[in-house]
Amino acid sequence: xxxxxxxxxxxxxxxxxxxxxxxxxxxxxxxxxxxxxxxxxxxxxxxxxxxxxxxxxxxxxxxxxxxxxxxxxxxxxxxxxxxxxxxxxxxxxxxxxxxx
Numbered sequence: 001x002x003x004x005x006x007x008x009x010x011x012x013x014x015x016x017x018x019x020x021x022x023x024x025x026x027x028x029x030x031x032x033x034x035x036x037x038x039x040x041x042x043x044x045x046x047x048x049x050x051x052x053x054x055x056x057x058x059x060x061x062x063x064x065x066x067x068x069x070x071x072x073x074x075x076x077x078x079x080x081x082x083x084x085x086x087x088x089x090x091x092x093x094x095x096x097x098x099x100x
Contacts (some may be wrong), residue, residue: 005084008089009033025065032061036085048076052092059085 039054062082069075 002040002043002088005036005081005088006079009037025068028061028065029082032058035061038078048092048095052089055085055089055092059089 035054035058039051039058042048042051042054059082062078062085065081066078067073069078
C-alpha cells in the first residue's frame, strides 16, 4: 500500500504555481502530501510513531477538503487518498501493537 501511495504522489501533475498559489485548498493539499511523503520517510527509517502522526494529520486535512470538493473528480481523488491512508494507518497501528 505504501508503494501505491508513493506512485500516486509521484504521478500528480503539478499545477502552475501562479494559478493556484493563493488557493487555500491547494496550500492545504500540498501540505497534506508533504506530510505523506515525510511519513513515508519516517516509516522507512523505522519511526513508526512519527509516521502515524503524519498520516493522521494528512488524513484530517483530506477529510476536511472532502467537504469543500467542488467536482466529482476531486471528491473521487480525495476519497482514494482517504481510503489508502486509513488502510496504511490501520496496518501500522497493528504492527506497533505486535511489536509492543
